[in-house]
Amino acid sequence: MFSKLKGKDTKSKEINTEEKPSDLEVVYLPFSEVSEKSKVPNEPELDDSQKEKYQKVLEHFSQEGLSVAISEENKKSKDTSKYKPLSEAEKAWLTRECFLRYLRATKWHYKDAIDRIELTLAWRREFGISGNFDHENTVNADLCSPENETGKEVILGYDNDGRPCLYLKPGRQNTKTSLRQVQHLVYMLEKVIDYMPSGQDSLALLIDFKASPVGTQGSKIPAVGTGRQVLHILQTHYPERLGKALLTNIPWLGWTFLKIIHPFIDPLTREKLVFDEPFPNYVPLEQLDKDFGGHVNFEYKHEVYWPKMVEIAEQKKKNYVKRFEALGSRIGLSERDLRRDD
Numbered sequence: 001m002f003s004k005l006k007g008k009d010t011k012s013k014e015i016n017t018e019e020k021p022s023d024l025e026v027v028y029l030p031f032s033e034v035s036e037k038s039k040v041p042n043e044p045e046l047d048d049s050q051k052e053k054y055q056k057v058l059e060h061f062s063q064e065g066l067s068v069a070i071s072e073e074n075k076k077s078k079d080t081s082k083y084k085p086l087s088e089a090e091k092a093w094l095t096r097e098c099f100l101r102y103l104r105a106t107k108w109h110y111k112d113a114i115d116r117i118e119l120t121l122a123w124r125r126e127f128g129i130s131g132n133f134d135h136e137n138t139v140n141a142d143l144c145s146p147e148n149e150t151g152k153e154v155i156l157g158y159d160n161d162g163r164p165c166l167y168l169k170p171g172r173q174n175t176k177t178s179l180r181q182v183q184h185l186v187y188m189l190e191k192v193i194d195y196m197p198s199g200q201d202s203l204a205l206l207i208d209f210k211a212s213p214v215g216t217q218g219s220k221i222p223a224v225g226t227g228r229q230v231l232h233i234l235q236t237h238y239p240e241r242l243g244k245a246l247l248t249n250i251p252w253l254g255w256t257f258l259k260i261i262h263p264f265i266d267p268l269t270r271e272k273l274v275f276d277e278p279f280p281n282y283v284p285l286e287q288l289d290k291d292f293g294g295h296v297n298f299e300y301k302h303e304v305y306w307p308k309m310v311e312i313a314e315q316k317k318k319n320y321v322k323r324f325e326a327l328g329s330r331i332g333l334s335e336r337d338l339r340r341d342d
Contacts, residue, residue: 024297040162105239147184151300157287202243
């Protein structure tokens with residue numbers, strides 16, 4: 001089991017040995033742009049069959065007066081009397097890349113992709129993240145701020161492929177297991193998506209299990225039930241969003257937790273997990289925290305980092321919405337165009 005969980009032998013990897021500067025200025029804020037050393041890969045070409053299936057999904061969601069469920073339960077019960085039309089924010093969410101992510105996740109069965117997208121729309125409405133901006137959502141910065149006072153989740157830098165990096169640090173856990181912990185993770189996923197550059201629609205997770213003195217909770221490993229709930233959300237409502245997950249400093253208890261939830265992780269996600277390999281192999285040094293071999297002397301100060309992280313995300317979303325409106329507020333617009341900053 002663990003031989004499959006753990007990555008390839010790190011000795012076979014080429015490790016960046018560039019010398020680290022001795023006096024690094026302290027950094028308190030997230031990076032808003034991709035490093036010059038990062039390169040966003042080109043989008044793969046679609047074959048004729050894939051184009052045809054994409055077109056069927058686009059036509060379905062472009063129907064005049066289309067309504068969708070207001071909750072997952074409503075979707076399952078098929079009580080259409082409670083369905084509501086798509087909002088402008090939901091139309092902006094229904095991009096070309098969104099359709100393609102769900103098509104890939106359903107192995108190009110377009111009817112399954114349509115059903116999955118409608119289920120996610122219902123979930124987003126129920127969960128409280130269906131609006132464009134913080135003030136439109138119940139899951140927002142004010143709700144989640146107490147969860148991040150110790151910096152247990154941080155958006156910082158971009159990897160070699162231009163994916164924004166979300167650091168998860170269970171050792172900095174400061175609250176007991178609750179719904180708000182899940183809301184906090186979802187909120188940070190939404191924010192890191194806002195940080196994505198044009199042409200990139202996946203993120204990098206950098207998970208460090210190292211203990212920290214700022215953590216206030218005895219158990220730093222999530223409860224299995226919470227882990228399964230989070231996995232369900234990630235795999236059902238954020239398909240194809242995970243580009244790479246780097247895990248390090250995994251304790252014995254952490255390996256036990258991973259072993260328990262391993263059967264619930266879909267095979268495609270497992271292939272993206274990398275265990276105990278040097279982070280500099282995947283992230284440019286100038287945007288990588290020094291704790292992981294980079295040149296960024298990052299220090300988390302909640303009262304400084306949190307409002308700036310939210311401000312940058314909101315500004316990027318404003319640009320996204322402005323371009324969506326300028327391009328006709330149409331379903332199926334490309335995120336490549338919507339995320340451009342010219």
